[in-house]
C-alpha cells in the first residue's frame with residue numbers, strides 16, 4: 570500500500586508510520602507540529618524529548634533499513650493537503666491530524682476555535698483531496714469513543730436500527746460528547762458520512778478509547794524513536810498519567826468519584842487495529858465504524874491496578890480523589906459493543922501487571938525529567 574499518515578508526528582501517528590513501513594508499505598508522514606507548539610505554550614511537554622520528524626525518520630532508517638517520507642505542512646490549508654496528496658498519490662490515508670486534547674479544547678475561546686478550525690478543516694480538506702485526486706483511496710479516520718458519551722443503553726458499533734411508529738431505518742448511533750474536542754469528532758463523522766453517501770468515498774471511522782503505553786516493536790529499537798509520552802493534564806491520558814504520578818510520588822489524581830468508565834487499549838493494539846482496518850478496506854460508498862478498545866475500567870479500577878503493581882515495586886503509591894475539573898457522569902452504565910476488530914483478527918495486549926511494571930520501569934529511568942507542576946488539572950469545564 571501507499572500509506573499517507575496525516576498527523577504523523579503524534580503519540581499514535583509516529584508509531585503507526587514505523588509499523589506500516591516495517592510491514593513493507595510505502596509510507597509518508599505529514600504534520601505541522603501543532604501538538605509540539607501547544608505543549609510548549611502550555612508547559613505540557615512530553616516526558617522524553619523527541620527529535621524532529623526528519624531526524625526520527627533518519628534514526629529509524631539507520632536502525633531498521635526502512636524509509637519514511639516526511640512532509641512538514643499545515644493540512645488545514647487546502648493547498649498543502651492537495652499538494653501532498655497529488656504528489657504522494659496514496660491508496661490509504663490514515664487521518665490522525667487533529668488537536669487531540671479535551672482539556673485544551675475547553676481552555677478558552679482561542680483554544681476552542683483553534684481545535685474546531687484545525688480538526689474540521691483537516692477532515693474537510695482530506696475528503697476533498699481524496700474525492701478530486703484519488704477517489705479510490707480509502708480513508709481510515711481516528712474518531713473517539715467519546716463521540717457516544719455515556720448513554721444509559723448499550724453502545725452499538727457506529728449504527729443503530731430504530732423502529733418508530735411501525736417503520737424501521739438505520740442511523741448513526743446517537744452522539745453526546747463531553748468536550749469541544751470530542752464534539753469535533755462527532756462533526757467529522759457527520760461530514761464523512763455526507764461525502765460517503767454522496768460521492769461513494771470509502772471510509773473507516775475508528776471510535777477509539779484512551780490509549781496507554783510507550784512500547785512498540787519499532788519504537789523499542791532506539792530510545793529516540795519513542796512516541797510522545799505525556800503525563801500532563803493537557804495531553805496525558807489517564808493510565809499514562811497515573812503511571813508517572815506513581816513514580817513521582819504524587820497521589821493518583823482520581824477526578825471526583827472515580828466511577829467514570831471507559832474502554833482502554835494498549836498502544837500496540839492501536840497499531841494492530843489501524844493495520845487491520847487498512848488491510849480490509851471499506852467498500853466504495855461505505856462508512857464503516859469500529860469501536861476500538863479492548864478492556865473496560867473505571868478510573869478507580871485503573872488507580873487500584875497502578876497502586877498494586879507500583880507498591881510491589883516499592884513505590885508506595887497513594888490514591889486521592891480531587892474535585893472533578895470536567896462535567897461528566899461519575900457513575901453511569903457503560904456497555905459498548907467491540908467485536909468488529911476482533912472479527913478482523915485483533916489479538917489484544919491486555920493491561921497485565923507485567924505491562925504496567927514494564928512501563929513503570931521506563932518511567933523510573935526518566936524520573937529526573939518529570940515536572941510535577943504539569944500534573945494537577947489546570948483547566949476547568951466551567
Ligand code: USQ
Pocket residue numbers: 669670671672712713714715716751777778779780804805806807808810822823824825827829830831832868895897
Ligand atoms: N481522569 C481522571 N484523572 C486524571 C485524568 C483523567 O480521573 O488525572 C478521568 C477523566 O475525567 C475521564 C477519564 O479519566 O473520565 C478518561 O480521561 P482521559 O484524559 O484519559 O481521556 P479523554 O480526555 O476522554 O481523552 C483521551 C484522549 C482523546 C481520546 C479519548 C478517548 O486524549 O484523544 O479521544 O481519550 S475517550 O475517552 O474514549 O473519548
